Amino acid sequence: TGVQTCALPISTSEIIQHERCEVHHARGGGRREVSQFGLHLIGMLARPSRVIVACFIVFSLADPADLPAQHDTALAARPNLLLIVADDHAAWALGIDGDPRRATPNLDALARRGTLFKRAYCNSPLCTPSRQSLITGLLPHSIGVTQLATRLSDQVLTLGEWLHDLDYATLAIGKMHFNGPSAHGFEVRIDTPDWERSLHEQRPRGGDHRRPWRPILGPAREWLNADARPMGLPSESMQSTFFVDRAIDFLRKKHNRPFAMIVSFYEPHSPFHFPDGWRGRFRAGQFAVWPFS
Numbered sequence: 001t002g003v004q005t006c007a008l009p010i011s012t013s014e015i016i017q018h019e020r021c022e023v024h025h026a027r028g029g030g031r032r033e034v035s036q037f038g039l040h041l042i043g044m045l046a047r048p049s050r051v052i053v054a055c056f057i058v059f060s061l062a063d064p065a066d067l068p069a070q071h072d073t074a075l076a077a078r079p080n081l082l083l084i085v086a087d088d089h090a091a092w093a094l095g096i097d098g099d100p101r102r103a104t105p106n107l108d109a110l111a112r113r114g115t116l117f118k119r120a121y122c123n124s125p126l127c128t129p130s131r132q133s134l135i136t137g138l139l140p141h142s143i144g145v146t147q148l149a150t151r152l153s154d155q156v157l158t159l160g161e162w163l164h165d166l167d168y169a170t171l172a173i174g175k176m177h178f179n180g181p182s183a184h185g186f187e188v189r190i191d192t193p194d195w196e197r198s199l200h201e202q203r204p205r206g207g208d209h210r211r212p213w214r215p216i217l218g219p220a221r222e223w224l225n226a227d228a229r230p231m232g233l234p235s236e237s238m239q240s241t242f243f244v245d246r247a248i249d250f251l252r253k254k255h256n257r258p259f260a261m262i263v264s265f266y267e268p269h270s271p272f273h274f275p276d277g278w279r280g281r282f283r284a285g286q287f288a289v290w291p292f293s
Helices: 036-045 069-074 105-113 127-136 159-165 192-201 239-251
Strands: 003-006 014-017 020-024 031-035 051-054 080-085 169-174 188-190 259-264
Touching (some): 127 159, 159 169, 239 259
8 A cells, every 4th residue: 555554552543655665475475565664663563662552553564574684683572562443433523533522531541642643544434344454554455355245365464463473462352344264363353252152151230131233124213223222231241341351351361472452342333332321321412413415
């Protein structure tokens, strides 16, 4: 790609143009472009640190064997990486970006402590191409993922595989849209089936009162939750809570090698699920109606 996006640590990202170089990609014998910024990032990952927290990080990936020799000696002490991804969360919905409701105090605090980039754009308006572009550092058309149901090829190098080759423990928790059985280099893969099993193993407080969600098939008013009905679960049993708890479980353990963990939420994407007891937190009059042209 001609542009690179990086955030360390951030709450949104800025597209930056960088000079480019080429490296030989050992897997498959092809050539893969890596920006000078990507090489700088590799050097940065080799310096001692504690935890780098990022919402989005995208760059062209190179096989570790292809990196310049000057970076090899610095790979002994590397930082941990935590990437937090929200689905359909527009920048204007952040308090730090001017949202008067200020419903995102933790993300706002992260942005204040780090660097906030104001000109960030997804590489696709669809979930699957956008996500696969993020973890490969390549534009959707170049990896053959342009539709919602497209499966990411096992031949495409991902962030998980690249960091795994650098001896990182790799985890992908939550929505990844791989659309296939491959974990693409992530040693630990936790998603909706694991959450569903947890609800069967430990009955939610007050019971499970979820309603079927039928996007497109049912009336739009229902699958877009126009009546602002709670999901039918307490907050401690929600899917996002489950993902966060699994991430915290891992972070609390002692580690003998650096880790790279993606925690990717299905929210706030429709159907705008929220737990029992949260209804009424906001009123319709608090939200401006966007003009139609």
